[in-house]
Amino acid sequence: MTGTSDGFMQDAYSRIHASVSSNSTAPLPSTLPQPAQLHHARASLPSPAGDGDGATAYPYLQGRGRQATVEHLLDDIAPALNGQNRSSRYWGFVTGAVLPVAEVADNLVSAHDQNVQVHLPGQTIATEVEDAALRMLLDVLRLGPAVGWSGRTFTTGATASNILGLACGREDILSARVSAAGYTEKTASELGILAACLRAGVKEIRVLTSMGHSSLSKAASIVGLGSANVHELAHSADEPWRLDLDAVQSELQQDGVACIVALSAGEVNTGRFATQGLEDMKRLRQMADQYGAWIHVDGAFGIFARALPDTDEFSRLHQTAAGLELADSITVDGHKLLNVPYDCGVFFTRQASVLTRVCRNPNAAYLSSEAAEIQSPLNVGLENSRRFRALPAYAVLLSEGREGLAGMFARMVRLARGIAEVVRESPDYLLLPDWQGQEYGGAGLGDTHICVLFRAKEDSLNDVLVETINATGSWYVSGTKWKGQKAVRVAVANWRINVTEDLELVRRSLASIAEEHKTAKSNS
Ligand SMILES: *Cc1c(COP(=O)(O)O)cnc(C)c1O
Numbered sequence: 001m002t003g004t005s006d007g008f009m010q011d012a013y014s015r016i017h018a019s020v021s022s023n024s025t026a027p028l029p030s031t032l033p034q035p036a037q038l039h040h041a042r043a044s045l046p047s048p049a050g051d052g053d054g055a056t057a058y059p060y061l062q063g064r065g066r067q068a069t070v071e072h073l074l075d076d077i078a079p080a081l082n083g084q085n086r087s088s089r090y091w092g093f094v095t096g097a098v099l100p101v102a103e104v105a106d107n108l109v110s111a112h113d114q115n116v117q118v119h120l121p122g123q124t125i126a127t128e129v130e131d132a133a134l135r136m137l138l139d140v141l142r143l144g145p146a147v148g149w150s151g152r153t154f155t156t157g158a159t160a161s162n163i164l165g166l167a168c169g170r171e172d173i174l175s176a177r178v179s180a181a182g183y184t185e186k187t188a189s190e191l192g193i194l195a196a197c198l199r200a201g202v203k204e205i206r207v208l209t210s211m212g213h214s215s216l217s218k219a220a221s222i223v224g225l226g227s228a229n230v231h232e233l234a235h236s237a238d239e240p241w242r243l244d245l246d247a248v249q250s251e252l253q254q255d256g257v258a259c260i261v262a263l264s265a266g267e268v269n270t271g272r273f274a275t276q277g278l279e280d281m282k283r284l285r286q287m288a289d290q291y292g293a294w295i296h297v298d299g300a301f302g303i304f305a306r307a308l309p310d311t312d313e314f315s316r317l318h319q320t321a322a323g324l325e326l327a328d329s330i331t332v333d334g335h336k337l338l339n340v341p342y343d344c345g346v347f348f349t350r351q352a353s354v355l356t357r358v359c360r361n362p363n364a365a366y367l368s369s370e371a372a373e374i375q376s377p378l379n380v381g382l383e384n385s386r387r388f389r390a391l392p393a394y395a396v397l398l399s400e401g402r403e404g405l406a407g408m409f410a411r412m413v414r415l416a417r418g419i420a421e422v423v424r425e426s427p428d429y430l431l432l433p434d435w436q437g438q439e440y441g442g443a444g445l446g447d448t449h450i451c452v453l454f455r456a457k458e459d460s461l462n463d464v465l466v467e468t469i470n471a472t473g474s475w476y477v478s479g480t481k482w483k484g485q486k487a488v489r490v491a492v493a494n495w496r497i498n499v500t501e502d503l504e505l506v507r508r509s510l511a512s513i514a515e516e517h518k519t520a521k522s523n524s
Contacts, residue, residue: 210232
């Protein structure tokens, strides 16, 4: 029943792979489930109201056996998944696909089920593989030497990394104030926020941001800062993703207020950055040092702009993303642009000591590692027991190398810019953000990373545009709002894209959607 030598797993894996065909670039129609498939899957879910034969109190909990279960998974459940990894044109949310080498590594992770909790160099190489991947990623992102990022760990995703970022910020800015007030025996993580604030005379902790991702508010709530203390300091109504540095300065100067600056890099609708480059970051660093603030960068997908090829084509993005290495902590997503499976994120911070003060398991000397070089993951992250989620990221970094990754990211940007151009050339659509009466502010597309935002000029089309695009079954987008109006957001984060073919399809699709809408309107 539980043996693996009888071909059960081999057979199941080959059926999974046949159904996913992970090397093809299937267009969406074959992958988005039909309503009937969703209905069928829903009806197939076990329910206590089942046959009611009275043989047992819970007939639906009678084991079906593994073979029947696998049939159920493959025949009922799998066809009702949205197929995001099976399509090259699933551009909703910011959804990466899975590179084949990452999928192989992920299967190895499950097969070995290595717990990566304690650094045990005499027993397993796992923590060293994690650290090798983190170091490679630092270099790919050009963040400077690994010694400067002594706090580093794999997380479950950008939300978890943002939680760590705010927790570290909280620990650092409060502990410095507690200690300055003469209480040196305990830090904020030991005292708790309430006692720390009382001792340090802090009345409020604020998170300063510009169009911070929704997970930032969640993180502020979880770490006890309060989601209502996330303050939006937009540079202007036209460029709300930009952080108003003058406003930051006046917040930092306030008595009794301690601040964490959380930079959107980039912002999830537009892909644009809170700071405009090295000069902004230098000014922020100087202010943070002067007033005891913490700088956290939410670079979930945007930070990968730093890994693009060093050519004129991407020079605007390189300029804009410059200086982010001056932050105290950085969030990176693996399961988006790096194209590894869920759940994979990364957290970097300058000071390992701050991170261990937040995450340390006390009174567990037997768990501490001999070598200080590599931290035991349980003392630098949210979980104790954890999956070897570093391995797929390690495999991608190793297999693609810096150039391979730069090439993959470049293709994503080229497709996004191509779509932006299609929108801009069309008489029926408006490329966003728009300001001063001009789409995209009249600027070139050099600031376009992997997100494209647009709407239909005709309001009645705009109302149904997202649904209409998705109903074509050939590409998939997300709906969002820009300046109070419905808008379409395309986010390209998938290694399977084919820039030329995809662009042609989007061009034809957008034109025919506008045409059909005009015809329908004039007929009604
Ligand atoms: C996606 C995203 C998040 C949340 O990431 P998860 O990996 O879904 O937890 C946070 N910030 C930004 C900027 C994002 O794009």
